[in-house]
Amino acid sequence: MENLSGTSLFIILLLSVSCLVQIQAANKPDIKVCNSKSSPCFKKKIPCPYECPSAYPTDPKAKVCYVNCNSPICKAECRNKKPNCNGPGSACLDPRFIGGDGIVFYFHGKRNEHFSLVSDQNLQINARFIGLRPAGRARDYTWIQALGLLFDSNTFSVEATPASTWDDQVDHLRFSFNGQNLVVPDGHMSYWECPETRLRVQRTSSRNSVMVDIPEVAEVSVNVVPVTKEDDRIHNYQIPQNDCFAHLEVQFRFHGLSSKVEGVLGRTYQPDFENPAKPGVAMPVVGGEDRYKTTSLLSGDCGACIFSPVKVSEPKESTVMKYLDCSGSSMIGGNGIVCRK
Numbered sequence: 001m002e003n004l005s006g007t008s009l010f011i012i013l014l015l016s017v018s019c020l021v022q023i024q025a026a027n028k029p030d031i032k033v034c035n036s037k038s039s040p041c042f043k044k045k046i047p048c049p050y051e052c053p054s055a056y057p058t059d060p061k062a063k064v065c066y067v068n069c070n071s072p073i074c075k076a077e078c079r080n081k082k083p084n085c086n087g088p089g090s091a092c093l094d095p096r097f098i099g100g101d102g103i104v105f106y107f108h109g110k111r112n113e114h115f116s117l118v119s120d121q122n123l124q125i126n127a128r129f130i131g132l133r134p135a136g137r138a139r140d141y142t143w144i145q146a147l148g149l150l151f152d153s154n155t156f157s158v159e160a161t162p163a164s165t166w167d168d169q170v171d172h173l174r175f176s177f178n179g180q181n182l183v184v185p186d187g188h189m190s191y192w193e194c195p196e197t198r199l200r201v202q203r204t205s206s207r208n209s210v211m212v213d214i215p216e217v218a219e220v221s222v223n224v225v226p227v228t229k230e231d232d233r234i235h236n237y238q239i240p241q242n243d244c245f246a247h248l249e250v251q252f253r254f255h256g257l258s259s260k261v262e263g264v265l266g267r268t269y270q271p272d273f274e275n276p277a278k279p280g281v282a283m284p285v286v287g288g289e290d291r292y293k294t295t296s297l298l299s300g301d302c303g304a305c306i307f308s309p310v311k312v313s314e315p316k317e318s319t320v321m322k323y324l325d326c327s328g329s330s331m332i333g334g335n336g337i338v339c340r341k
Helices: 002-026 229-235 316-323
Strands: 031-033 045-047 064-067 076-079 090-092 096-098 104-106 113-120 123-132 141-151 154-160 173-177 180-182 191-194 199-203 209-214 218-225 247-254 326-331 334-339
Touching: 113 247, 123 218, 123 247, 141 209, 141 218, 141 247, 154 199, 154 209, 154 218, 154 247
Parallel strands: 191 334
Antiparallel strands: 031 045, 064 076, 090 096, 090 247, 096 104, 113 123, 123 141, 141 154, 154 173, 173 180, 191 199, 199 209, 209 218, 218 247, 326 334
């Protein structure tokens, strides 16, 4: 009887070890590699933590694996998929920014106009502001309604579509690439990407949230939300009944910005930047409308902008057609569209 009990215990232990091995194998972390030669982590194989083993988890609530290729630490970390409005590089609400220096400031701009948030030699990010001005107000209430990204000779935009009332079951995002509308299928993990540029747009929830990734350049977490009745009541925005002012919450992560980077947000990443936001003030507002205003969402022509697009020998029109010859593909947990030449 004792031998039988001992044998049974051994089998149970063996099964437990086997199950443990299978679980660990199933959750084997991804290996991340930084491909930029200027990165201190160039070609190093960096394992993701077991707490967030994948950069593209199938669980909508799971954190993602992230590696800052410009950090000499060369270590992966876990982060949230959606924008952290209290983290550096964020812009939310009636635009409340947190700079690369960690300082909170407000930039109101003007409704129905465009401003450069970031302008570097290889990257420009503009924002379209929407808003309203109730009677008696000295300035507009404003929100970020769209982002325009310019990189190399390419353009990409993401915008919140207008809505009279908010419906969580409806997707309120619209996208374009090089002047052509593009569709990212609904559903967590669905994505669109272009091998030519390595630009990837991936949904981080079934609707209304995406991650835009330009490898080795920038990542943008985007979430679209309405102005809530509670916010309207607290701030006395006087939102009309026929418009919920759908707008974007965003957070940026940059790779290798130059020391001369400009823009409402970009300048806070300059190593010697002195933020004009007054400490201790409830709403420290900074200016710059005249320096950072652009003529359109996808223009790099503000007074302080330094973006210098790469010139291509082929006509842009033919390149666009090649990019947008897309076909559906699939991945675990979602659908994808990949552009091919």
